[in-house]
Amino acid sequence: MDKNTALFTSKRDSNSAVDHMLDSFRKQLIARKLRPGDLVPxxxxxxxxxxxSRGSVREGMKILSAFGIVDIRRGDGTYISSNIGDSLLDPFLLSLMMTDHQAREMVELREMIELTVCRLAVKHASPEDLEALREALKRMETGAGSGGSLExxxxxxxNFHHALGKATGNRLVENLYRFVLRYFEPAIxxxxxxxxxxxxxxxxxRRIAAAVESRDESAxxxxxxxSVRxxxxxxxAQMKKKEEG
Structure with a gap:
């Protein structure tokens, strides 16, 4: 039995077989016992x-593959994807979209994330990050004067916010920030x-980019x-209009 096989244990609860398999993968990924590039049993x-059953395993693998968590290579085997950061958040995104939240809760979520990202970017932005922010801002300035589409x-x-997220120097925060931006994209x-x-x-x-470059957290x-306000x-206003029908 290889080390990765030993990570998986027999089904012992009332969840479906497929759910048990997915939960096993989730736990091992969170515990970092399965890592990008690892060969799956x-x-x-x-x-x-x-x-x-093997049928349940196949069904579970289809789901993991659809979310980009595993990479199925015909004739070679199945591997943990080397780029699963955003993929792991997709189920969370779906869950959030399907759950009834108060507008206030969503506003507070975005405010918390935006302010945290700015604080971390001020502390950790590298010269390369600052250059990426300047370039993203330059593109925005060009776009604002070109009369381009809203899209x-x-x-x-x-693109600017993605550069800002990367400037935090924290991949967990960066991925969470991308998730929040994806969720709020229509509202933005x-x-x-x-x-x-x-x-x-x-x-x-412009103010955010300047503040990050000058290491001015309060600014x-x-x-x-x-921006959040x-x-x-x-x-x-949109949420109120929806409630009024």
């Missing part, structure tokens, strides 16, 4: 170790309904908070 070995502007905005896009909003957003992004947080007004 064969279908027959997994079935025996988990105490489930193009949103892409430039998100809705704040750009008027040209004045784009002008305001561009100025806010970075103030700029991020101003602008978005919050639009988001809450």
């Amino acid at each position: 064969s279908e027959s070995v997994l079935a025996e170790s988990l105490g489930i 193009e502007w949103l892409k430039l905005d998100l 896009e809705s704040t750009y309904g008027r040209e004045s909003n784009i002008t305001f957003a561009l100025e806010i992004h 970075a947080v103030a700029a991020a908070l101003a 602008e978005w919050e007004a639009v988001y809450l």
Whole structure:
């Protein structure tokens, strides 16, 4: 029995066989006992170790593959994907979309993440990170004056925030930030309904970039908070309109 086979134990609860398999993978990934690039035990070995049928193993593998957690290589075997950061958040994203949350809770979530990202970027941004922020801001400035589509502007905005997330120097925070941005993307896009909003957003992004470069945490947080408040007004108005039907 190899070391990876020993990680999986027989089904002992009332969950379905597929759920048991997925839960086993989740636990081993979180515990870092399974790591990117590791070879996954064969279908027959997994079935025996988990105490489930080979059909359940195949079904579970299809789900893991769909989320990008495993890489199935025909004739070679199945491996833990080398790029699973965002993939592991996809089920969380789906869960969040399907759950009824209060608007206030969502506003507080985004505020917490945005301010934390700015604080960490001020502390940890490398020269390469600062250059990436400057380049992302330059593209936003060019885009704002080109009369491009709303979709193009949103892409430039998100590109800046992705660079900001990377500047935190914390891959866990970076991945969580990307998840939050993906969830709020429609609401972020809705704040750009008027040209004045784009002008305001561009100025806010300039302030954030300047504050990170000068290592001014209070200025970075103030700029991020101003951005969240602008978005919050639009988001809450949308939620109220939906409630009123």
